[in-house]
Amino acid sequence: MPNGSPGGGETSSHALIALIAASIRRERDRAGLSLTELARRAGIAKSTLSQLESGSGNPSVETLWALGVALGVPFSRLVDPPRASVRVIRAGEGPATYSERASYAATLLASCPPGARRDLYRITAQPGEPRNSEPHMPGTTEHVVLSAGRALVGPADDPVELGPGDYITYPGDAPHVFEALHPDTTAVILMEHI
Numbered sequence: 316m317p318n319g320s321p322g323g324g325e326t327s328s329h330a331l332i333a334l335i336a337a338s339i340r341r342e343r344d345r346a347g348l349s350l351t352e353l354a355r356r357a358g359i360a361k362s363t364l365s366q367l368e369s370g371s372g373n374p375s376v377e378t379l380w381a382l383g384v385a386l387g388v389p390f391s392r393l394v395d396p397p398r399a400s401v402r403v404i405r406a407g408e409g410p411a412t413y414s415e416r417a418s419y420a421a422t423l424l425a426s427c428p429p430g431a432r433r434d435l436y437r438i439t440a441q442p443g444e445p446r447n448s449e450p451h452m453p454g455t456t457e458h459v460v461l462s463a464g465r466a467l468v469g470p471a472d473d474p475v476e477l478g479p480g481d482y483i484t485y486p487g488d489a490p491h492v493f494e495a496l497h498p499d500t501t502a503v504i505l506m507e508h509i
Contacts, residue, residue: 464500
């Protein structure tokens with residue numbers, strides 16, 4: 316998550332990092348895991364996890380997904396700010412996290428309220444390195460509607476080319492990919508967690 320992220324500025328980037336730090340600490344405490352054990356389960360260095368929890372780290376989307384899987388919680392639980400009763404997120408705003416390896420940003424639009432199991436994201440991506448995703452929690456299904464551009468989306472071994480308005484659903488608990496084929500490709504992803 317670079318500082319000065321689009322639409323949010325450096326201040327909102329710092330606020331998001333502080334929110335993520337508090338969320339990781341809360342979920343680690345809830346799970347009863349030590350820093351060492353959570354770092355081991357997530358496949359990250361203990362020093363990296365310590366920096367993230369102190370708010371001095373700069374987590375990538377890959378790191379946050381790994382932590383979510385290791386904690387047994389949806390990605391959204393680590394990045395979702397407190398809710399207002401009416402919430403509008405304008406294009407280019409919202410808590411965005413960025414990939415380390417691809418021109419790919421995921422902006423959480425809505426997470427599950429207690430008792431529900433779904434999260435909604437707006438994706439922006441550029442051609443280049445694809446966003447290869449490791450399996451999420453067992454029972455996860457992804458639904459994607461492409462808004463603009465073209466992309467290869469779906470199972471890593473058999474993605475489907477989508478155009479504006481096209482929809483695909485696939486198991487999110489298996490390796491999958493999102494590869495932008497045109498500049499400024501955007502999509503909405505709904506993740507279901509069973």
